[in-house]
Amino acid sequence: MSESNEKKIRVVHYINQFFAGIGGEEKADCEPLSKQEAMGPGMALKAKLAPEAEVVGTVICGDGYYGEHTNDARERCLSLIKAFEPDVVVAGPAFAAGRYGFACGDIASSVTERLGVPALTAMYEENPGVALYAKKTYILPCGDNARGVAEAAGRMAAFAKKLVAGEVKGPARVEGYFPRGVRKNFVHEQPGGERAVEMLLSRLRGEAFRTEYEMPVFNKIPPAPALKDLKNATIALVCSGGIVPMGNPDRIRVSSAESFGIYDISGVSDLTPDKYESIHGGYERAFANRDPDVILPLDVMRAFEKQGVFGKLHDKFYSTTGTGTAVSFAEQFGREIGEELKQSGVDAVILTST
Amino acid sequence: MRLELRKVRIRDVRWGDVTKVEGGTLFIDKKEAIAVVAEETRFAHVDLELARPGESVRIIPVKDAIEPRVKIGDDGAPTGYFPGFCAPMDRAGEGCTLVLDGAAVVTCGPIVAFQEGFIDMQGPGAVYTPFSATQNVILIVEPIDGLDPHAYERILREAGLKLAVHIAARCAENGVPEADELTVYEKGTAHEEGKKFPDLPKVVYVCMNITQGLLHDTYLYGSDIRPALPTLVHPNEVLDGAMVSGNCVSACDKNTTWHHVHNPIVASLYARHGTEINFLGVIPTQESTIMDGKLRAARMNLSIALELGAQGAIISEEGYGNPDSDLCLNAKYFEQAGIRTVVVSDEAAGTDGASQGLADTTPEMIAFVSTGNVNEMLEVPAMARVIGCPEAIANLSGGSDESLRPDGSMFVEMQSITASTTEIGYSRVGCEWV
Numbered sequence: 001m002s003e004s005n006e007k008k009i010r011v012v013h014y015i016n017q018f019f020a021g022i023g024g025e026e027k028a029d030c031e032p033l034s035k036q037e038a039m040g041p042g043m044a045l046k047a048k049l050a051p052e053a054e055v056v057g058t059v060i061c062g063d064g065y066y067g068e069h070t071n072d073a074r075e076r077c078l079s080l081i082k083a084f085e086p087d088v089v090v091a092g093p094a095f096a097a098g099r100y101g102f103a104c105g106d107i108a109s110s111v112t113e114r115l116g117v118p119a120l121t122a123m124y125e126e127n128p129g130v131a132l133y134a135k136k137t138y139i140l141p142c143g144d145n146a147r148g149v150a151e152a153a154g155r156m157a158a159f160a161k162k163l164v165a166g167e168v169k170g171p172a173r174v175e176g177y178f179p180r181g182v183r184k185n186f187v188h189e190q191p192g193g194e195r196a197v198e199m200l201l202s203r204l205r206g207e208a209f210r211t212e213y214e215m216p217v218f219n220k221i222p223p224a225p226a227l228k229d230l231k232n233a234t235i236a237l238v239c240s241g242g243i244v245p246m247g248n249p250d251r252i253r254v255s256s257a258e259s260f261g262i263y264d265i266s267g268v269s270d271l272t273p274d275k276y277e278s279i280h281g282g283y284e285r286a287f288a289n290r291d292p293d294v295i296l297p298l299d300v301m302r303a304f305e306k307q308g309v310f311g312k313l314h315d316k317f318y319s320t321t322g323t324g325t326a327v328s329f330a331e332q333f334g335r336e337i338g339e340e341l342k343q344s345g346v347d348a349v350i351l352t353s354t
Numbered sequence: 355m356r357l358e359l360r361k362v363r364i365r366d367v368r369w370g371d372v373t374k375v376e377g378g379t380l381f382i383d384k385k386e387a388i389a390v391v392a393e394e395t396r397f398a399h400v401d402l403e404l405a406r407p408g409e410s411v412r413i414i415p416v417k418d419a420i421e422p423r424v425k426i427g428d429d430g431a432p433t434g435y436f437p438g439f440c441a442p443m444d445r446a447g448e449g450c451t452l453v454l455d456g457a458a459v460v461t462c463g464p465i466v467a468f469q470e471g472f473i474d475m476q477g478p479g480a481v482y483t484p485f486s487a488t489q490n491v492i493l494i495v496e497p498i499d500g501l502d503p504h505a506y507e508r509i510l511r512e513a514g515l516k517l518a519v520h521i522a523a524r525c526a527e528n529g530v531p532e533a534d535e536l537t538v539y540e541k542g543t544a545h546e547e548g549k550k551f552p553d554l555p556k557v558v559y560v561c562m563n564i565t566q567g568l569l570h571d572t573y574l575y576g577s578d579i580r581p582a583l584p585t586l587v588h589p590n591e592v593l594d595g596a597m598v599s600g601n602c603v604s605a606c607d608k609n610t611t612w613h614h615v616h617n618p619i620v621a622s623l624y625a626r627h628g629t630e631i632n633f634l635g636v637i638p639t640q641e642s643t644i645m646d647g648k649l650r651a652a653r654m655n656l657s658i659a660l661e662l663g664a665q666g667a668i669i670s671e672e673g674y675g676n677p678d679s680d681l682c683l684n685a686k687y688f689e690q691a692g693i694r695t696v697v698v699s700d701e702a703a704g705t706d707g708a709s710q711g712l713a714d715t716t717p718e719m720i721a722f723v724s725t726g727n728v729n730e731m732l733e734v735p736a737m738a739r740v741i742g743c744p745e746a747i748a749n750l751s752g753g754s755d756e757s758l759r760p761d762g763s764m765f766v767e768m769q770s771i772t773a774s775t776t777e778i779g780y781s782r783v784g785c786e787w788v
Contacts, residue, residue, distance in 0.1 A: 171786030179787030183703040183711055185726045185768065186786050187481075192779025193618030196668050196696045196723040201630060203694040203721060204555045204666050212724040212784055213701065215717060216710040255604070255751040256705070256729055256767060281469070281751045282675070284568035284602070286503055323675060324604065324728060324751060324769060326704030327713070 009053035009164050012084045013042045014077065014091040014107045016100050017062040019146075028064030028099075032076040034083070035060070041149050045090060048157035053164075057084040059107075063099035066106070073103075074110055081107075086117055088160045093122035093152040094129060096144040101129025109136035118163045122152045125178070134178040138163070141178065183213075219331070233347040236314035238337055240322030241288065241295035241354040242280025243271065252320060254281030260320035260333045262340075265313075269302040282323030283354050296352060314346050322353055356540040357447050357590045360426070360533035361455035362525075367404050367489035373524035375531055380422075380457050382491060382521065390520045391493060391513045396505065399496040400513075403741045405460075405475050407487050410738035415470030415746040416772045417461045418599055419485050419612040420514050422454040424522035432523035436595045436611075438576020439512060440519040446575075447539075447590025452526050455535070458488040458612055459521065461514040462742045463495045469569070470750060471605020471772035479734040482774035482783065484612075492741050493517055507569050511600050515611070539590050541627060544634045544662055554632040558659045559619055560669040560684060561592070561778070562677065563609070565640040569602040572609075572672075574638055584639040584654040586662075589620045592636050603673055604751040606728045606769035607700050607777050617778050619668050619698070634662045639684075641677040652683035656691055670698040671777045674728060675713045682716040689718035696721040700775035701785050703727040705767065711785070725776065726783040728752070728769035736762025 017023055017030040019040035038046040038055035046055045059080045066073040081089055089111045091104035104121040111119040113136075120138040123129050130139055140159060142152035155176065162168050162175075171186060172179040188195065195212075202209040227233050244252060250261040271292035278288035278295060293299045296317060305313050318337045322330070341349060362375055370381025384402055392400045405411045424432040425441060432452070434441030460473065473485045480486035493514060497506045541547060548556070563572035565580035572579045574587075574597055587596060597614040609617075620636060627633040637658050640651040659667060667688050671681045681697055688695045697719055701711025707727055729752075744762065747753035752770030759765075768774045775783060 172788050173786070181708055182788050183701060183707040183724075183727050183785040184788045185730050185783050188782045188784050191618050191782050192698055192723050192725045192777075192784060194622050194779070195784070196619060196670075196698045196779055197622040197626065199721050199723060200557065200666050200668055200694065200696045201626070203696065204557075204631070209721060211720055211722045212786070213711060213722040215715045215719055215722075216712065218710075218715060251755060253754050254749060255769075256702075281749070282604075283566075283570075284503060324702050324767075326702065326709035326729065328704055328709040 009161065010056045010085060010087045011049055011053050011160060012081050012086040012089045013038060013045060013055050013058045014089065014104065015040055015042065015058060015060055016103065017060060020058070020060040022060070028062045030060070030062030031065055032059065032061045032073055032080055034058065034080040041093065041153060044150050044153035045157055048154045049160070053157070053161055056086065061103065063097070063103055066103040067099050070106065074106060077107055078110060078114060081111060082115055088164050089117055089119040090156050090160055091119065091121035093142045093149065093156065094127055095142060095146060095148070096124040096127055098128050101127035102132060105129040105133025105137060105139065109133055112137060120156060120159055120163060122156050130178055135181040139178045140176060227348050230310050231308065232311040234312045234314055234345060235301070235310050236341050236346045236349045237296055237298065237301065237317040237352070238349050239296045239317070239319050239352040241352055242278045242321040243276055243288070243292050243296040243319050244279055246275055246277050248279050252279060254279050254321055255324040257321045257325050258329055260318055260337065262316050262318055264315060265298060265317055266315035268298065270299045271296060280321045280323060280354060295354060314344060355448055355542070355588055355590050356538065357594050358450045359453050359537040360450060361453045361535040361537060362530055363534040364454050364456040364489050367406060367457060367491060369404070372528055373521055374528035375454065375525050380454060380489060387517060387520065391495070391517055394509050394513060396498050396501055396509050397495045398498045401494045403492040403494065405490040405492060405741060407475060409475045411475040412472060412737040412740045412744065413460060413462055413490070413492055414472035414740065414742045414744060415462065415464065415750060416473055416605065417463070417470050417510060417602065418514050419610045419772070420459045420518035421612050421615060422457050422459060422518045422522040423595065423615070424452050424519055424526055426450045426452050426526060432526040435519045435522070436515050436598055439515045439598060443575065445591065446594040446596040447588055451594055452522055452530060454522055454525060456489055458485055458490050459514055459518040460485060460490045460492045461510055462492050463510060464743070464746070469602035469604065471770055472747065472750070473772050474734055474737060477735050478732060479771055482768065482771045482781065484773060484780060491517070491521065494742060503569065507600065507602060515598065539593055539624060541589065541633070547632050551628055551632045554630065555665045556634050556663050557623060557631045557666040558634045558637055558662060558664045559623060560637045560639055560655050560667055562639055562641055562669065562671050562680060562684070564601050564603055564672045564677065566643050571600040573598040573600055579638060579640060584637055584651055584658060586635050586637055586658050589624055589633060589636055592617055592620050597638065604728065604769050605772045606752070606775040607673055609672055609776060609778055610773060613773065613776055613778055613780055616780065618780050619670060619778055623668070634664060641672065641680045643676065648680050648683055652680065652687050655684055656687045659688065659693060660691060664693050667693050667695045668698065669695055670779065674700060674702050678712045678714040682714045682719060685719040686716045696723060698723045698725060698777050698779045700725040700777055701727050702729055703785065705729045705731050723779060724785040725779060725781065726768060726774065727785050728767065728775050730768045732766055732768055734764050734766065
């Protein structure tokens with residue numbers, strides 16, 4: 001087979017001043033430069049990439065320079081990388097070096113985001129670069145020092161080739177990279193019921209087992225202090241029960257909502273079924289559509305307002321459908337509605353759910 | 355307690371002059387079957403359709419699926435099924451049951467407009483539902499004007515059960531072929547088995563059910579579980595029609611009536627009974643909408659487990675969101691009492707998969723089996739024939755106004771597919787990190 005007829009995969013390698021042999025900490029302010037050859041850990045990489053892929057260039061930047069002049073360093077490195085017309089970019093491995101990990105993570109994620117070129121890096125699991133960039137790029141695990149360079153190069157080379165071929169399709173634990181924070185459906189060999197029984201048997205035998213979902217940690221928000229003066233307070237109504245003006249003008253989804261609506265109720269004292277409805281996809285709406293006040297109690301609030309129980313009802317209500325709604329959207333709605341209520345001088349809010 | 359399932363394999367379904375099984379084909383006397391359902395006078399319209407695996411057919415909106423089964427008496431005559439519904443009140447799980455294995459009655463028709471699902475008999479959507487692999491008899495009904503939704507849910511639920519039992523009973527009466535497979539489930543009481551297998555770890559299965567009222571209900575021996583208390587049943591009872599779905603909830607993770615008799619957790623625990631574990635029984639329990647209800651159910655589940663001496667438990671959820679709290683309470687109480695648990699649940703991680711998958715969490719829930727992200731998007735092509743109403747997708751959980759395109763194809767969330775993420779772990783789908 002004639003190798004020269006085969007188009008080889010073009011790999012650009014990013015490394016720091018130390019691995020480029022320029023110098024240690026005293027040369028950490030080294031500005032971006034490039035070489036048309038593999039060097040340092042790139043030699044091991046080159047060997048593992050052959051024969052179908054080759055290192056066409058090395059881009060180097062001092063870790064200090066990258067950390068202190070990040071925007072400038074990133075722009076200059078990106079144009080040096082782009083000049084080599086890479087099919088894939090490999091950064092590091094950064095092992096346990098924090099500043100190098102930051103630079104590798106930043107370069108790898110920027111290459112994909114800005115140049116549309118697949119990229120990867122490798123670092124030790126405790127490198128702060130993992131927490132910073134795992135969601136933005138592929139980070140492969142490696143040892144905490146340069147003794148692990150040969151093994152890391154082998155893994156990076158294999159992954160780079162797979163990435164270019166579009167064959168990185170399995171779960172992170174199988175493909176061998178730090179999870180990017182995304183849950184994806186896969187078809188297992190065994191049905192869930194069987195996997196559950198197997199997992200229980202492992203637990204009963206005192207053996208190791210692998211949970212399929214590590215418990216997320218909730219973002220706990222401390223409640224605001226209690227109202228001191230209800231008589232003069234402005235109160236708003238916010239609901240996740242899907243009450244909207246008839247016809248759902250903002251096209252809020254019946255489930256898995258990605259938006260909320262804001263509706264003017266100045267002068268309205270009762271939510272009548274000819275003007276308001278529930279579009280919620282998670283409960284039986286017959287009663288809500290007979291009297292929307294059962295979900296958003298405007299009638300009662302107006303009566304209390306009239307009696308002077310509290311100062312004033314805010315002249316808008318905020319509504320969405322809370323069923324199958326992603327927590328990330330719920331957090332976003334909460335922040336946006338909260339901000340607006342604060343700016344409008346609202347003192348308290350009644351949240352109704354279903 | 356000994357249950358014998360006489361499984362007659364169904365490989366095709368067709369209309370015929372007589373309802374019977376012949377050469378692996380289930381023949382349905384359409385007129386007779388419609389007449390059986392139409393005895394209920396609150397249906398304005400009753401129709402039946404057939405759908406077979408591999409056909410270009412979409413069924414929408416689907417409420418429930420039921421396997422045609424009937425109890426066979428000592429004289430060989432069918433006696434009914436689903437005690438409390440289509441059989442006199444008696445204990446399920448004993449004796450002989452005829453199973454038309456590979457067939458399903460699928461109920462279809464507008465209920466509350468958004469809590470049903472769809473089934474594709476071929477294509478990418480078919481992968482995610484067991485009912486793309488069954489020979490389906492689809493019951494399509496419309497209620498009389500002005501019928502209250504709760505009354506409508508009830509008559510449609512009962513009509514599905516009645517039709518499934520009718521089909522199996524007529525097959526039994528019309529010379530059903532010999533069973534292709536005999537499955538026997540036999541186990542003594544928890545006390546007897548404990549004496550037989552004193553050294554095996556004792557395991558219970560806590561089967562959580564949506565019991566939220568307003569068309570979100572599950573039935574045990576014909577009784578609504580919602581206002582009841584957690585109880586203990588022999589596994590045979592679950593595998594033999596004691597539990598019935600009355601749920602109009604997100605299609606992906608409701609346990610259809612078909613699923614209850616095929617509960618894979620029950621079957622998997624049973625398969626290891628006497629060798630690796632002592633399977634004590636099943637605790638069907640509630641998912642209440644009020645805090646006291648959640649606390650009471652979780653405490654009572656634990657009481658039953660402790661009274662039986664359980665050392666391990668599997669807990670399966672039904673639904674997502676609010677019941678995540680019940681799941682957490684169950685896991686927490688069991689683990690704190692020293693009972694090792696594994697929970698089975700799906701996740702609502704958003705269409706991009708980047709959101710937290712559960713509405714509630716607890717650090718005790720350390721052993722989790724995932725049955726998939728209900729929000730993951732799926733492209734499904736148009737089908738040549740649609741049974742039901744294709745526009746219903748706009749209102750199904752997991753669908754939206756823009757889901758159905760003019761060419762009949764759809765872009766939808768997994769949760770709109772019937773039984774795509776069932777949390778009794780029937781499917782092989784599960785979430786992983788990427």
